[in-house]
Amino acid sequence: MSSKKADIKVNLENLSRHYGSVAALQDFSLEMTTGEMVSLLGPSGCGKTTVLRILGGLDPNHQGKIFVDGEDITGLPSDKRNMGMVFQAYSLFPNMTVAENVEYGLRVRKINHEVRRKKSMELLEMVHLSHRGNAYPNQLSGGQQQRVALARALAISPKVLLLDEPLSALDAQVRVQIREEIRRIQLETETTTLFVTHDQEEAMSVSDRVGVMNAGQLEQIDSPAVLYNKPKTAFVASFVGVTNRIPAEIDGKGRVRVLNQKIDLSKNSRSAQEGEKVMALVRPENLTLADEFDSESKPGLVITKSFLGPLTKLGVDLGTENLVYINMTSQEARKIEVGNRVALKITSEELMVANG
Amino acid sequence: MKSRIFSATRYLILGLGLIFFIFPVAAAIEFSLRSYGNKGHTFANYSWIFQQEDFFTNITISLKLAVLSAVITLITVVPAVTFLHLEGQRYKRIFEFLAILPLVVPVVSLAIGAQKAMPTFIQNSQYELAFFYVIIAIPYTFQSLNVGLTSIPLKTLVEASRSLGASFGKTVTAVIVPAIRSAINAAIFLAVTLSFGEFTLTSLLHWETFPVWITRVSQGNVLGSIALSMFSLIGAWSLLILVQSLQNVQKQRRAKSQVEEIEEVLT
Numbered sequence A: 001m002s003s004k005k006a007d008i009k010v011n012l013e014n015l016s017r018h019y020g021s022v023a024a025l026q027d028f029s030l031e032m033t034t035g036e037m038v039s040l041l042g043p044s045g046c047g048k049t050t051v052l053r054i055l056g057g058l059d060p061n062h063q064g065k066i067f068v069d070g071e072d073i074t075g076l077p078s079d080k081r082n083m084g085m086v087f088q089a090y091s092l093f094p095n096m097t098v099a100e101n102v103e104y105g106l107r108v109r110k111i112n113h114e115v116r117r118k119k120s121m122e123l124l125e126m127v128h129l130s131h132r133g134n135a136y137p138n139q140l141s142g143g144q145q146q147r148v149a150l151a152r153a154l155a156i157s158p159k160v161l162l163l164d165e166p167l168s169a170l171d172a173q174v175r176v177q178i179r180e181e182i183r184r185i186q187l188e189t190e191t192t193t194l195f196v197t198h199d200q201e202e203a204m205s206v207s208d209r210v211g212v213m214n215a216g217q218l219e220q221i222d223s224p225a226v227l228y229n230k231p232k233t234a235f236v237a238s239f240v241g242v243t244n245r246i247p248a249e250i251d252g253k254g255r256v257r258v259l260n261q262k263i264d265l266s267k268n269s270r271s272a273q274e275g276e277k278v279m280a281l282v283r284p285e286n287l288t289l290a291d292e293f294d295s296e297s298k299p300g301l302v303i304t305k306s307f308l309g310p311l312t313k314l315g316v317d318l319g320t321e322n323l324v325y326i327n328m329t330s331q332e333a334r335k336i337e338v339g340n341r342v343a344l345k346i347t348s349e350e351l352m353v354a355n356g
Numbered sequence B: 001m002k003s004r005i006f007s008a009t010r011y012l013i014l015g016l017g018l019i020f021f022i023f024p025v026a027a028a029i030e031f032s033l034r035s036y037g038n039k040g041h042t043f044a045n046y047s048w049i050f051q052q053e054d055f056f057t058n059i060t061i062s063l064k065l066a067v068l069s070a071v072i073t074l075i076t077v078v079p080a081v082t083f084l085h086l087e088g089q090r091y092k093r094i095f096e097f098l099a100i101l102p103l104v105v106p107v108v109s110l111a112i113g114a115q116k117a118m119p120t121f122i123q124n125s126q127y128e129l130a131f132f133y134v135i136i137a138i139p140y141t142f143q144s145l146n147v148g149l150t151s152i153p154l155k156t157l158v159e160a161s162r163s164l165g166a167s168f169g170k171t172v173t174a175v176i177v178p179a180i181r182s183a184i185n186a187a188i189f190l191a192v193t194l195s196f197g198e199f200t201l202t203s204l205l206h207w208e209t210f211p212v213w214i215t216r217v218s219q220g221n222v223l224g225s226i227a228l229s230m231f232s233l234i235g236a237w238s239l240l241i242l243v244q245s246l247q248n249v250q251k252q253r254r255a256k257s258q259v260e261e262i263e264e265v266l267t
């Protein structure tokens, strides 16, 4: 693995950004390898855009260092960084046609007309818009505009592609379609990409690694599977995937009492005192229906039953604030109806807890 | 049925409007064609205009000043308002207030204050008027540009252009100016018409321009003064129509490429 170090494309070292006394970003570090697609995921206001803008050279007032290809580019202005950006808001130049928009970066670089044309046709083909080259942006749908913006950003063969919630203004169906298109193109062109989103499904479905951010800090960065199965903090556990928050109590000796069961506390969980009231974080697939109503399970009433193809999701009222969701195969769920009384059991061997 | 009544009403209103508008103009034209002593109609009052020796001098000066004001507006007001939108959002309210001050401050104090503030070598030249005209036009030009810049996602466009490798200057000429072209056209048009018609401040500063000259010479010739007004009115209209048709040519070019594009999709 000696080539590992040489493979580092982007290295962000201890980035911080303050607005007055408010820290928008604190001590943020991130390494990206060549051709990797990394997503930054987190609630609105957690600092995702700030990271992207600092990397893109649009926010010079920050602390920390930025290396691309091993070169310190911290002081370089945006127009010298060669990074393609796609913004949340529509950003096509309204007075230029689609093709002119895509060619803009090359025109600025004084590339000759024929080469430009060829490149823009190629890219428009890639985003399935080669027939709209002469259209103006206002003649395109939102999804088409963002695809053109993507083509425009790729035209300059960017060192890093920066995507700031490019899909958030689009409707659900288009969103899924375009995110897959982005991933396909990213893999085809082997472009190192930083993708910012607040939608966990979006991040989890198209990235090599996902970094979860909270209040200006990176909580955890890992592959989607690791993030889901081994969250390092309660915040990550509740932000990624569906998580039930079930009232529980710390039982001393590193265990937690929940649904009449005693389960080991995950070593990633924060320390807690005996008797402390907490919320156990339980994935729907880590719950099962008990065969009988015994002292090792918790009874409740089935309130909702959603058929999801091979899986079915039940919403069970345990007398707590929220319904508790449980996943099972649709085969198993056939005998259960809304209104049935059932007993729930936890199958996982350890649990994370959050503040109650 | 309903829409027919509606469109009939529309034409009625349009007709009334036109009569209201055309009647005084027609009456004035008729009046300007009369001759002293009621001896039928004649173009004598119009040829009188051109016989005035200062006619061409003054109209040339006014046109020059108008063009100069437009140029100054273009190179100072346009970048200033753009900069305000990009970097000075916090101070926007203050500048919006400052921009209407030329309407509020009496012209006399504006004239004297501004005159004193000018460097002497400019004070001695009639071209100093262009600077005053730009200031007087600011309430209108600022507003027009303000609206234009608010209607586009300026910050994002600039950032997109910069990230694609364009310098700030290139971004202004290739992206911002074309995106707010109609607002800039409107601002220039306002600067031109306001400078061309400005009277109060000019005469307070004892300069002679076309409007000042008109007022002076027409004092001795009533019919001649009407002919002059008609002449300037028609002149202004021709200018308007010229600007409009230039804009239309631009629009048609755009529309043409859109039609081609639709044809391309259909075939």
Ligand SMILES: Nc1ncnc2c1ncn2[C@@H]1O[C@H](COP(=O)(O)OP(=O)(O)O)[C@@H](O)[C@H]1O
Residues within 6 Å of the ligand: A019, A023, A024, A025, A042, A043, A044, A045, A046, A047, A048, A049, A050, A051
């Ligand atoms: N121009 C600004 N002035 C003051 N605060 C800002 C500014 N831009 C961002 N912030 C603050 O910085 C934090 C992070 O913002 P941002 O990176 O845009 O979040 P995100 O993209 O994750 O929604 C937020 O709390 C926001 O209020």
Ligand SMILES: [Mg+2]
Residues within 6 Å of the ligand: A045, A048, A049, A050, A165
């Ligand atoms: Mg954001």
